Amino acid sequence: MSDAKNDTRDGVRQFNVGYDDDGIRLDRWFKRHLPETSFTTVAKWARTGQLRVDGSRVTPGDRIKAGQTLRVPPPEPVIEDTPDAPRPKRERPPLSEEQIAYAREMVIHKDLQALVLNKPPGLATQGGTKTSEHVDGLLDALQYDAEGRPKLVHRLDKDTSGALLVARTSRAAAFFAKAFSGRTARKVYWALVVGVPSIDDGMVDLPIGKQPGTGGEKMHVDEENGQAARSRYRVVERAGNRCAWVELQPFTGRTHQLRVHMAAIGHPIVGDGKYGGAAAFLTGGVSRKMHLHSRRIRVDHPDGGSIDETADLPTHFAESLATLGFDIAKGDAMPFEEPKKGPPPKAVLKQRAKAHAKSMRKEHRGERRRRGSPD
Template identity: 65%
Template sequence: MKPGPDDKVRQFTVQPDDDGIRLDRWFKRNLPQIGFGMVSKWARTGQIRVDGKRVKPDDRLAAGQIVRVPPGGEQTGRKPKPRRELSEAEIAEARAMVIKQTKSAIVLNKPPGLATQGGSKTHHHVDGLLDAFVEGEGEGAGPRPRLVHRLDKDTSGVLLVARTPGSAASYSKRFSGRSARKIYWALVVGVPEVAEGTIDAPLAKQPGTGGEKMHIDEEGGQRAVTRYRVVDKAGNRAAWVELEPLTGRTHQLRVHLAAIGHPIVGDGKYGGKDAFLTGQISRKMHLHARRLIIAQPDGGKLDVTAELPEHFAASMESIGFDEGLSDASPLRGDDAPERSKAEKKQAARAHAKQYRKARRGERRTRSTPTKKSKPTAKPGSRKR
């Protein structure tokens, strides 16, 4: 936004990030010190003008339009929320997670064990580290990046953060509209009988858990759909699967896999003691947001892949799974050219070498599923 030459009447140009936004929300985003009541009064009395015309609070703006704002209107007693000063270690932690940056987004590879947002007993989380990416200082500082989706604390992988309020709105619309494509990798106990299929089972909060746990609820649950594909298997002991959630319910992948009798390795919450494998396999959860494909606000497509965390990569190697067997291509097809098996293996070795090098010397940080309903996977291809 660029103020006009008049010191009293202010004029702002609607930026591309704010294209299509309602007038009242434009004020909340760009002039938060002016309350909704004042915006409504100004609109009612014709003091707010857009390209010289009267407007209503719910009218939508277009990029390039000029918004005329009368002087004053600031609410007294309101102070901007101060930004928390981050330590050098926290800034380094935040920047170490970055795998890609664009004009509209910062893409992170979230490690397992780090919460996405805070809670009553959670004080260290991704959202608390986002001030590390604010450009500038003081009154001239840029907008604070915003989370537009979440990952469970123990799930690792691709986490997209929007740089501006406008890009946050655009990305949020993609996620809520289910046009964003998310591909996960998981190690599961046992091997699904159907090698490729769909799990369609509604989910609801499990009573008595305070909303901390979900379960299958055929009558009152919200529809939840997951597509999966078995990439490889280790006898009858374990399988490596690719997952694509077609809906975005809480703990969806974890509940769905446990419900068909193949809980994610390390997910004691939904798999109980059966979710843990013996031997050298880590007891941490083996669920990783491997790839995200999403349309960008200014056109084009963002396509990002996140490397496996240390415990997951070690388990893959211990079991004998070759990362080169999958390039995490979307389960509904992809325009990317197919790579040969040799190329996939070479890429996997390069990734593993780079990962071990980055991790070398790094300091290590410190109930059974409901049986009410057990959905069966709908066959999507031949058995393996």
């Protein structure tokens, strides 16, 4: 926390930067500790030299360190019913006993700095326009004896299940955020995919961007304007030529990356109609739900050592593995290793991606012709 010193005679306030705020931006400090102070006010104080850190002038984007002293001017008077008047924070509704129990059942790891949850499929990580049930809305149930509310540091798609890391302190949140942005956090996913990749251990290196006309709701391979994206896959087992159980490791963190990459090489994830169309659904007792699960997460711990947790499969995924005759022990037996040295089979994967895109265009043309034909 950041402790306030006694106010001076002219109303100027002084605060000591706490351990949990080490390394954050100055404007973020105000959001945490003086949320009634608008960014416009902070910027004005900085511009006029009234806001200082250890006696020096600063900007809102400067990062602060534990132990530094902030000189903050007295609060500005608020004129009621003006556009600049700060709005009161919206209170979160209290959670029911059922919601608290539901949230705590997800916890598979708990320490002073972090939680790891096993998120069920169908539960969004964060809220949206049409999303009222989500992990973020349940975090009050997971505060336990900590001073502050837990904080999300990464996310999983709504229909993707499995290991989700949550920070219990601001310091841990900053530490984990650096781990994810620096790609030192490692995540292993399991998926069922349609068909069997011709290469058992491959790296998909295809840039991803927002697909035009979808409002950013759908991504696609974009060689010209997309962001770099790399995903490794390894085949664990196969069911003839029908489908394969694969281990996936993302080495970048693009939206829907694994789903886009597997569809791009002609092997969409089972149950992913968004990227695989009708071909993504199997018959013969295999669930129509998404078969993508965050099986394992390994990340350095802010207090030393590491967190290394495995999340159990949801019921529909486990039943599908059993139906197809796959041995779940084989997945966990895969060595947790770095990708093989040398260039990825990029040419092969690009060729397959183009072939898949061509087949999808043909399918769409066929759908347009059928819609235009008379009954």
